[in-house]
Amino acid sequence: MSFAERSSILGHYGTVTDQVEARKSFLASIVYVVLPSRLERWDYTHSFDYSPFCFALAKPVLRPSWLSCYYPLSNQVWIGIFISALVVCGTLVQITGSDMWMSQYGQLSTGAVIMEVLGSLLGQGLYGRLSTRRSNHMLVATWMIFGVVVGAGYRGSLIASLTLPRQPPRPETVEELVTAVERATIGSFGTSYKGFFMESDNSIYQDLGRLMHVGTSITKGLTDALTMKRAHVGGRQYVELSVAKYFTRIDGTSPIYIGRQDIIPSTTAWPIPHDAPYKPVFDKIIMTITEAGLYEQWRKLYLEDVGRISRVKQRDELRRNNQELKPNDGQTNPTRGLTITHVQGPLLLLLIGLAIGLIVVIAEITMATKYSYMK
Template sequence: MEVLGSLLGQGLYGRLSTSRSNHMLVASWLVFGVVVSTGYRGSLIASLTLPRQPPRPETVEELVTAVERATIEPYGISYKGFFTESDNLVYQDLGRLMHVGIYITEGLTDALTLKRAHVGGRQYLELSVAKYFTRIDGTSPIYIGSDNIIPSTSAWPIPHDAPYKPVLDKTIMSITEAGLYEQWRKLHLEDAGRISRVKQRDELSRNKQDIQPDDGQSKPTRSLTITHVQGPLLLLVLGLAIGSVVLIAEITIVTKYSDMK
C-alpha cells in the first residue's frame, strides 16, 4: 500500500518511490487487474445476453454425419452425379445423401422439422430464408453453413466477339472491386426480411393476436447468480493463497538469515 500511495503522491514519507522494482510491481498489478476485469466482464455479458445454440454442422464433413438426407432442386441431378463419382469420400457420402427434385421452400421446411438439410446456391438460400423464414423479431430458425457446396454463378449473355465486351468486363470488374455488388446484395436481403416482418405483423394485427415467440426458443434475460460471479471469488482465493505462500516463505528466509547471524 505504501508503494501504491507513493506512486499516487500520498505516501507516508511524502515522496515518490524511486525503486524501479516497485514501479514494475504496481504497473503489472494494474495491467493484470484491467485485463482480467475487462475479459471477465465481456464473458459475463456474453453469457447473460447471447442465446445458447446447440452444436450445428458448418462444414461438409459435419453435414454428412449429422443429417439423414440432403435435398436439392431438380437442377441438382448433375451435382449429385458429380459428387457420387468424386474421389473425395466425404463428397461421395454427400452424393449418396442427396435427393433431387425438392424445391427450396419445401426443403427448408423439412430441414426445420426433420433431420435433413437443403443444398443450393448461397445467395438464393439467403434470399429465400429472408423472405420465407424470418421471424417478427428479425431472427430466423434456419442458418446457412460456412462451406460453399453449390457455387453461385451468374453471367450476362452477349454475342460472341461483341465489340463492347472489353468495356463491359471492365465495368463489371470495377463494380465488383468497389464492393457495390455486395452492398446491393445486403440491401436486397434487408429489404426482403423487412417485407416479411411487415407481412407477419399485418397478419397478427388482423387476427388480433399478440406477438409471441414462434417456437419457445426465445427466453427471457437470465438473472445474475452465484455461478456467474464465482470467477472473481476463485481469483480472490487464489491470490490469498499465493500471498500466504509468499509471506510464509519470506518469514522463513528472514528467520534463517537471522539465525545465521
C-alpha cells in the same frame, strides 16, 4: 419478382440455360455457378460474385432447463470429480475404520465420512473429525483445494448456464452434415452438382452426392428440414435470401441456420453462348460494377429489405387476426431475472431428495416398530 425467380418457377433455371445452349437467347441474366461440366454447354461472362455452395438445416432444439445444474461442466469433468470423490471417500473410510483410529478418536461411520467429503466439495466446510490425525492432513488439505477450484469454476459457469440457454451441438462442416442427415435436397439445377460430387475422389463428397435428392424447391427443402432429418443445399446468396424472406420471425430470428463451412467455393456469372462476339463488352461493364463494390452493396440492401418486408407482413397479419405481439418480439431485454424455468433443476433435485428422505424415514419407523413389537 426478379428474373431469376421467374425462371425458377418456369423451369428452375433449366429452361433459360437450354435457350442459351441452343443460341436462342443471347444471355441469361441469372446468378449461375461456374462448374467445369457446364462450360461444355455454354460460356460465361466475367464473374461478378462469390457464391459458395452451402447447406442449411433446422436449428436444434434447446436442451431442457431442468438439467441446468449439469450443463456447466462437461461429461469428462463430471466423471473425473466422481472418481476423485470415490477415491477420497474410500481412502478416508479405510483410515477411520482402522483399529488405531477408533482407539484414539472413536468410531466414525461411513455415512459421516461421505457427508463431510461431499460437504467440503460443495464449500460447506469440515467438522474437524477427518483432520484430527496428522496423517490425514495432506489428504484433507489437497481435497479442500480441489473443492475450492472446482467449486469456484462450477458456480461461475452455473450463473451463465441458468441465465443463457445452452445451445446443443449442430453440424457445421460437410463431414458432420453427411452423418447427421438422411437426405440433402437441391433444386432441379443440382444434377450437375450431384454428378460432380459422385465423381469426386473425396469419400465425404461421394457420400454427399449419394444423399442429394434433385428436384426440390428451396422453400419445400427448408420446410422439410424443419420437420425431418434433412438439409437443403444451394448457393449461399439464394439460401440467405430465401431464409430472410420465408423463414424469419418478427423478432428477426430464424429456425433455419446455414452451416459455417462451405461445401465448395464457387464463383457466379451469366451464361452466354460459346464464342459470343459481345462477351468482351459485357465483361468490361461487369468488371466496372464489381470493382466499384456496387453489386455487393445492392445485394446487402436487397437482403435487408426482404427481411424487413417479411417482418412487416407478419406484424400486419397479427394485427388482422387481433393478436398482440409478445413482449420480446422485435426487441431484446438486456436484464432478465431468473424464473421458475431457470431454477427448476435445483427445485426438482430438492423434491427428489425430500421424497427419498421421507421414504427412508417411513422405512426406519416401520423397522423400529416391527423390532420393538418382536421384543
